[in-house]
Amino acid sequence: MLLSQLTPADLHDRLREGGLRLRMGEFTVNLRTGLPSVMDGISLMYGNFPLGEENGFADFHVTVASPGGLRRWLRPQVLFSHDGHIPFKPLPVQHGYALLEWGLNWCISSHCHQYLTIHAGVIERNGHAAILPAPPGSGKSTLCAALVQRGWRLLSDELALVSRRSGLLMPIARPVNLKNQSIDIIRAFEPGAVIGEPATETSKGTVAHLRAPDNSVRRAHEPAPPAWVIFPRYEAGASPRLVTMPKGEAFMQLADSAFNYSALGEEGFRVLADTIDRCECFSFAYSRLDDAVETFSRLAPPTSAAS
Amino acid sequence: MLARDSLLAGILRNPQKLGGLSLSQWDILIPQARRAGLVARLAWLAEAQGLSVSGRPGEYLEGARIVANRQNQAVRFEVDRIQAAFEGSDIPVVLLKGAAYVMSELPCSLGRTFSDIDLLVPAAHLATAEKILNFHGWAGGHHTPYDHRYYRKWMHEIPPLQHIRRMTVIDLHHAILPLTARIKSQPELLFAKAIALDGYPNLYVLAPTDMLLHSATHLFTEGEYNHSLRDLADLDALLRLFPARESGFWAELEERAAELNLTRPLYYALRYCNAILDTPVPAGPWKTWGPALPAFMDAMFGRALAPQHASCADTWSEMGRWLLYVRGHWLRMPLHLLIPHLFYKAFLAERNEEASKKENGA
Structure with a gap:
């Protein structure tokens, strides 16, 4: 099944809740985000990608989310995390999708020996x-x-x-x-x-x-x-x-x-x-x-x- | 206890289980092991059990094993260079923690990863030792004047030294606890019993009792618990090896802990190794060296010693880690120094670092 075959509501639910599992070549990535711009980016860029198995092994579990706190009202930000580890400083929320791509590159280049x-x-x-x-x-x-x-x-x-x-x-x-x-x-x-x-x-x-x-x-x-x-x-x-x-x-x-x-x-x-x-x-x-x-x-x- | 109940701790207690894990269990175990710095250790445990792990999880174990072996080799190379640097001087240099495990070929060096090399020299030789390392390419990085003062006046080590070509990092210590720490321990006693490293005239490792006490002190007073389960597994390995090698080890360990004033860290090490990893520990005076509120400390350490992963955390995990971080600072320096220091770190550090970088033209 391809990502584009999910209904928008189903896609958003998966991204918000347990995560969306996508196959990227040999990799399976579990993606979570509640940010609309990142969801849109994923649906546009990965529409032709197959979904991964729900109960299998994912190479990486990544989340792109707002850090919360008072700042969200002034200058909203976005954080990338991998298994709960945050490798980069927060970026402005508009860079959320780009941060996801950079984060995935980081996951692969630092873990895949x-x-x-x-x-x-x-x-x-x-x-x-x-x-x-x-x-x-x-x-x-x-x-x-x-x-x-x-x-x-x-x-x-x-x-x-x-x-x-x-x-x-x-x-x-x-x-x-x-x-x-x-x-x-x-x-x-x-x-x-x-x-x-x-x-x-x-x-x-x-x-x-x-x-x-x-x-x-x-x-x-x-x-x-x-x-x-x-x-x-x-x-x-x-x-x-x-x-x-x-x-x-x-x-x-x-x-x-x-x-x-x-x-x-x-x-x-x-x-x-x-x-x-x-x-x-x-x-x-x-x-x-x-x-x-x-x-x-x-x-x-x-x-x-x-x- | 969350740490005991984590999948990873279960595997460390019983590595044979590595053979029968489902993919959805690996989906939890690999992230836990990544957070704890124990992926390569899993690879080594599987190999020792004669198990071969297939599929994607197996590829991550194998990759981590290669990288850990390479780091092991790199540590040996650095130690060789450190000996060359000190050759001809009369300074005794004690290797601590990871580097000591590797050079003494202890089982906890297998599948262990490193970020730096820790050295201990007598305080009287500290300035000369620093100059020798500088001369051989290990230079101080960009630190603000505040950092320098913090390290040199209050700490038990100088700011990290990084080799200008190989980029390897040395932490040079002159004691095992900060000068301002609540617990006082005399480093001279450690040198008196240090063991010469065969083939390296200037280099030593701590005596088995002292090696254990140092690792315990490090884990249970520092306040940073990123790789706490790995450090606990190191202690577990030492506590299984030394008593088997030397009779009378337990009594000697307790006596030495009293002598070095490190009874409390030893209590924690024995208690949590036994509670989380089933390390065999006999009854003895150590049982009376506990804190005033053992249940409260259990609640904090039981969380902080778990891999830092959502699968083994609860509502109180973050709070527990934070309290231990505060405790780490509390143990490190008296309040009249600590409060200004935390104020500086929270509000001024970043700005001053930027300014200092600009000044240095970096």
Whole structure:
């Protein structure tokens, strides 16, 4: 059963009471909130997600709620909590939905050591996945958003999860986090894209979320083998340049972007080395999304792929 | 007692039960264990029982086990670096708590996670020890002048030192209780009985009785109960191991508690280990070292020692924790110091931290 098949009243009851269980790839998340804006965000962004089992195991139990107190009358706030633990300071209530998305990223990046977890976007086509690591501001999410509107499957725009056991990339297909100018760029690029209510004046500027394509959500239980590691860089006015990167350098940069590389120790090294081994590594500078789509469509799978 | 009735405490008492849990039980156990800092301990208990946990819960246990093993290794590396730093000096450095468990290869080091390394040096050597650690890369962080005064004038440790490259944190102590604390204990007595660590000329661990008394004092006087069930499980492991290893341990423990003036913390440790984790504890003089209102303390500790999770809390849990937090401060310093301190923390601390950060250009 999909979330969109619940009646609005049923959805709201679940979110208010014991929690709404959603499947996101391998994950089951138990969500609770009484805030109307967050409920609306969930129903818009996760409508195409399947519900989880009521009496099963949830990876994370999260709540987005107002802290109460006198402040609620002056400057209402919102708190994210995981198992009753509050990892972040409260934010203005208008940022509630964005806080839920950041909180879920935090849950995964700080608890999921069954994967090597890398701060990177992941997309797949014809059975081969590209890992797009990049510091904030490099245009990684924008690039991901554009490519998944042009035939690539979204695994994640923020978290590359490399299974320690299989070396495959595990999808979550959650909404893509767009910031500032990217919001209008993606609206212009694909007028049919479903984008949620923007939250203004957050610590990252204005943010809005792009609903993951139905096909990506439907296939969120299908892992993909890594084929390329591509470090994107937005450069105003640049013509597209895809340049091969030495594997050693790609390894070091990818290790820098991993959340739990050093926490996993030797195991982290092994998984990362295997990943780099099976991939072709590039840096990619671009200014126009259409150029990027064109360049990515010509990517050939690694010939020496050790699979 | 809420702590005893929690699913997690039940598993710690009887790890064999890990084999037969339903997914909806795991749905409660994993959150409880995350809050208590005991996920990796569960992994180790399952392994020791020859059980393999399947599915998602099993993946979390396995992930936590890898991270804990890695932390164990990292602690050994740091201890090696600490020895190198003190090499050639005549300062004895005692490893406390987690680092001591790891280096003495005690069972409670298995599946234990760490946030910092605690060291104890004689007060007379404190300034030199701090300089030595500074010279080897452990630097003081951004602390306000108030924090410095608080630590250096009143506390039993200096502000935390963080290594500038590895980011590891050392808490350097010169006593096991604040200088202003109501209970006075002479740290010199601890050094006299400390045990040299084989292969590390400057390093020591506390004698078994003292190690236990220190951990008990830490848990039952500090006022922070985030990982209280983990700390209680550490005590449980020590209380099962030491008497089996050394005959006469119990009598020695009680004698030493009296000598170090730590009878009350020992009472709590024995009482709650036994009540919550079924630790075998013989009758003895310790039974007379309880507080004036044992039922009231039971009500508070019975809640505060439970994992901090909704599944093992009631209407009074938050109040109990808050009262113990206040008690922690009450034990830490006399009222004429405590009231201005709490006032500062509540109303001025944040503003001054901001100002101090700006001054430091951070």
